[in-house]
Every structure is written in structure tokens, then in C-alpha cells.
Amino acid sequence: MTYSFGKWLQRRRKAEDLTQKQLAERAFCSLNTIKKIETDQRRPSRQLAQSLGAALRLPPEQVEIFIECARGLRPVDHLAEAMARKGEGGMVALPHRLSPAPLPQPATPLLGREVEMASLTDLLAHSWLVTIIGPGGMGKTRLALAAAHQQQALGRNVVFVSLAELESAAHLATAVAQALGLEPGARLPAEAQILQFLPAQKLLLVLDNFEHLLDGAGLLLTIRQAAPGVMFLVTSREPLQLPGEQLYPLSGLACPLPDSGEEVDRFPAAQLFLQSARRLIPDLAIADPAPLLRLCQLTEGMPLALELAAGWTNTLTLSDIVAELEKSLDILRRSRPGHIGRHHSIRVVFDATWQLLPPAERKAFARLSVFRGGFTRETAAAVAHISLPHLSALTGRRWLALDYGNGRYHIHELLRQYG
Ligand SMILES: Nc1ncnc2c1ncn2[C@@H]1O[C@H](COP(=O)(O)OP(=O)(O)OP(=O)(O)O)[C@@H](O)[C@H]1O
Numbered sequence: 001m002t003y004s005f006g007k008w009l010q011r012r013r014k015a016e017d018l019t020q021k022q023l024a025e026r027a028f029c030s031l032n033t034i035k036k037i038e039t040d041q042r043r044p045s046r047q048l049a050q051s052l053g054a055a056l057r058l059p060p061e062q063v064e065i066f067i068e069c070a071r072g073l074r075p076v077d078h079l080a081e082a083m084a085r086k087g088e089g090g091m092v093a094l095p096h097r098l099s100p101a102p103l104p105q106p107a108t109p110l111l112g113r114e115v116e117m118a119s120l121t122d123l124l125a126h127s128w129l130v131t132i133i134g135p136g137g138m139g140k141t142r143l144a145l146a147a148a149h150q151q152q153a154l155g156r157n158v159v160f161v162s163l164a165e166l167e168s169a170a171h172l173a174t175a176v177a178q179a180l181g182l183e184p185g186a187r188l189p190a191e192a193q194i195l196q197f198l199p200a201q202k203l204l205l206v207l208d209n210f211e212h213l214l215d216g217a218g219l220l221l222t223i224r225q226a227a228p229g230v231m232f233l234v235t236s237r238e239p240l241q242l243p244g245e246q247l248y249p250l251s252g253l254a255c256p257l258p259d260s261g262e263e264v265d266r267f268p269a270a271q272l273f274l275q276s277a278r279r280l281i282p283d284l285a286i287a288d289p290a291p292l293l294r295l296c297q298l299t300e301g302m303p304l305a306l307e308l309a310a311g312w313t314n315t316l317t318l319s320d321i322v323a324e325l326e327k328s329l330d331i332l333r334r335s336r337p338g339h340i341g342r343h344h345s346i347r348v349v350f351d352a353t354w355q356l357l358p359p360a361e362r363k364a365f366a367r368l369s370v371f372r373g374g375f376t377r378e379t380a381a382a383v384a385h386i387s388l389p390h391l392s393a394l395t396g397r398r399w400l401a402l403d404y405g406n407g408r409y410h411i412h413e414l415l416r417q418y419g
Pocket residue numbers: 108109110111112113134135136137138139140141142143209235236237253272303304307342349
């Protein structure tokens with residue numbers, strides 16, 4: 001049977017259970033354009049034909065034929081009739097059920113973060129994309145993992161994709177496909193497999209450590225267009241800058257205020273230090289709470305800094321650790337030589353984020369880091385000559401945070417020392 005291209009397109013669309021409006025949305029064109037193409041009043045451009053091919057999930061080897069048929073360069077008979085029926089004619093058979101790997105299990109208990117967990121639950125119910133942002137070592141991965149377990153306990157399908165070791169955004173789709181339990185290969189590339197598999201799924205995709213893959217963030221939007229049942233929880237040192245992205249800036253673990261008189265070891269920041277230190281010295285007792293309080297303040301509860309400080313417990317007293325930290329950040333590194341890795345030292349962590357900053361913002365931050373105890377917008381402009389766009393870029397990247405209560409900007413104490 002011979003079809004016109006418009007008729008073929010209509011049959012294929014219906015076989016995919018798509019309305020004209022849905023096809024228009026997926027192919028990024030107007031409803032009217034689809035109507036005209038289906039009634040053969042108009043031929044799509046090459047670019048639009050390409051988008052239509054992707055929206056209709058054509059197998060890659062058929063896309064070029066499809067484009068040529070669309071442009072009127074070949075008769076439509078060349079498009080396999082069988083392709084018009086769902087699940088046949090070159091569609092690669094994918095599993096219908098999700099079979100992801102189990103969620104990673106953290107090696108130590110989660111401390112604090114009750115408020116953050118409640119906020120994330122709320123945000124995940126309303127946003128297609130929630131990004132936990134904050135400096136390296138702030139506990140983003142740890143919090144995302146806890147939220148992933150919680151969502152799974154609530155009966156949601158959750159897939160966790162660890163991206164920290166991924167070299168470039170070019171491998172992002174493959175990493176996601178593999179985490180979904182798909183086997184990307186020569187027959188169908190990873191992105192096409194994902195876009196074929198996900199539309200039928202309802203799940204939370206947790207993408208951990210996205211900051212070095214920001215070039216590939218468009219894939220999330222593509223998935224979103226094709227698969228509205230997929231939600232994302234992302235951790236990143238920088239925002240993804242996608243439409244509808246809900247940011248969740250993360251600060252350190254709760255610390256006592258300097259003169260509150262509260263028992264320091266009731267606070268998660270102090271508990272993390274003690275828990276880590278007692279893995280080295282099980283019966284470690286803290287007679288004087290003052291140095292522990294000071295350590296909490298100097299690190300502002302940053303979990304990685306607390307763990308690195310605790311690593312020195314069998315070499316230095318807590319007072320000595322604090323005295324070192326008052327002088328320099330260098331004490332915040334693994335105490336054992338030979339340990340390498342992303343979290344080897346606070347300097348290594350900050351250096352990696354520093355590389356992401358454009359030179360003008362680096363200069364601006366270095367000038368601002370002389371202000372102990374924060375500064376106002378006026379001081380930034382008058383004393384450090386910082387323009388509003390630079391202020392905005394640095395707050396967007398979480399090198400600074402605006403305190404809405406008093407209108408002052410704050411720099412995390414460790415970042416300030418680094419700057
Ligand atoms: N709430 C917490 N309770 C116990 N340990 C924590 C908590 N938050 C973080 N940690 C520990 O602190 C360290 C740093 O946390 P994490 O890896 O989550 O930081 P991150 O913000 O993801 O850093 P990066 O940007 O480098 O990926 C880890 O060893 C983690 O287990």
C-alpha cells in the first residue's frame with residue numbers, strides 16, 4: 001500500500017499513542033505545523049524532519065530514509081510499513097521493567113539533616129528537577145542518597161547514577177542507560193535507548209556530582225520532554241541552569257552558637273567530629289568543650305572538613321588541630337600519606353571548584369574574601385569595587401550567600417580562608 005508522507009506520519013504518530021499536540025511538543029514545532037504536514041500541505045525542513053524522527057523514536061538506521069521521504073526525495077514506500085506498528089519493524093526490544101542496581105549503602109550513619117530531608121521531600125513533590133548545590137564536601141551526595149532511600153521506602157522507583165568519575169558529558173547518556181539496566185550498544189545508541197525506554201516509566205533519577213558535566217544538562221530536558229514521569233534529583237557544585245530547575249542550596253551541619261551555653265555534643269557538626277575521631281580512639285573523651293565549639297565554628301559544620309580534622313585525632317590534641325586550622329587550611333587533609341582521591345584535602349576540593357570560576361569572578365572573590373564576618377552590597381561596591389553582575393555570579397555559584405535577615409553577604413569561613 002502506498003501512503004503519502006502526511007498519512008504515514010499520522011499512522012506512525014497514532015501507533016506511538018501521541019496526539020498531534022504531543023508530537024508538536026516533542027518535535028519543538030507548532031500544532032499547526034503538524035496538522036499541515038499530516039495533510040500534506042507542507043513538507044518539514046530537514047531539521048524538523050530530524051526532530052520528528054527522534055520524537056517518533058525511529059531506529060537510527062531509518063532516520064536518513066525518513067528525512068529523505070519527508071523532503072520528497074524518496075517515495076514513502078521505502079519507509080518500512082511494519083514500522084508503523086508499535087513494537088515492530090526495527091524497534092530494538094528493550095526490557096519493559098526497570099532493573100536498576102540497588103541504591104548504594106553509606107558506610108556511616110547520617111547525622112542531622114532532618115530539616116533538609118523534609119524540605120527535599122516537599123520540593124520533590126512539586127518540581128521536575130531539584131538540584132542540591134553547595135561547595136565540595138558539604139554533604140550533597142550524602143543528603144541525596146538519604147533522600148533516595150527515603151523516596152524508595154515511600155514506594156517510588158529510584159535510580160542512582162554516580163557521575164563523579166565520568167570524564168565528559170559525552171558519556172552521560174551511557175551512564176544513565178547503564179544505571180537503568182539497559183545495554184547500550186551498536187544497535188541503538190544510549191540516548192535513543194533511554195528515550196525509547198523512559199516514556200513508560202515513573203521514577204526518580206538521582207544524578208550525583210554533575211558539576212563537571214554541565215555541557216550535557218540538555219539531556220535532562222530532552223528526557224523531560226519525552227518522559228514526563230521521570231523526576232530528577234541532582235547534586236552539583238554549580239546550578240544546571242535549566243528551565244524550572246529548583247535549587248536547594250546546602251549549608252553545613254547544625255552548630256551551636258558561640259555563647260549559647262548549649263551542650264556542644266548535641267549538635268550534628270560536633271557529633272560528626274566525635275564519631276569520626278572515635279573510630280580512631282574509641283574511648284575519646286572531651287573534657288573541655290571550647291575547642292570543639294571553635295572547630296564547629298571554623299568549619300561552619302562542613303562535613304568533609306570535620307572528618308578530615310578528626311583524622312588527626314591520634315596525632316594531635318583537639319586544641320592543636322584547632323590552632324593549626326586558625327593558621328591555615330592545610331591541616332584539612334588526609335592525615336595518612338598516600339591517600340589520593342577527590343576528598344584528599346579541602347584544598348583539592350576547592351581547587352576543583354575554583355577552576356570552574358571565570359577569571360574575573362576569581363578576582364572579585366579574592367577581593368571579597370578579606371571581609372571577615374560578611375559585608376553589605378555597598379561595602380562590596382565601594383571598598384572592593386565589585387559590580388552587581390559579579391556579585392550575582394558569585395551568589396549563583398554559592399561562593400557567597402545573601403542573608404535575607406540582615407541584607408549582608410556571607411562567605412563560608414573555609415572558602416574565605418581559601419580566597
Ligand atoms: N549528614 C551527614 N552525616 C554523616 N556524614 C556526613 C553527612 N554529610 C556528609 N557526610 C560525610 O562527609 C563527607 C563529604 O560528604 P559528601 O561526599 O556528601 O559531600 P559532597 O557535597 O557531595 O562533596 P562533593 O561536591 O565533593 O561531591 C562524606 O564522607 C560523607 O559521608
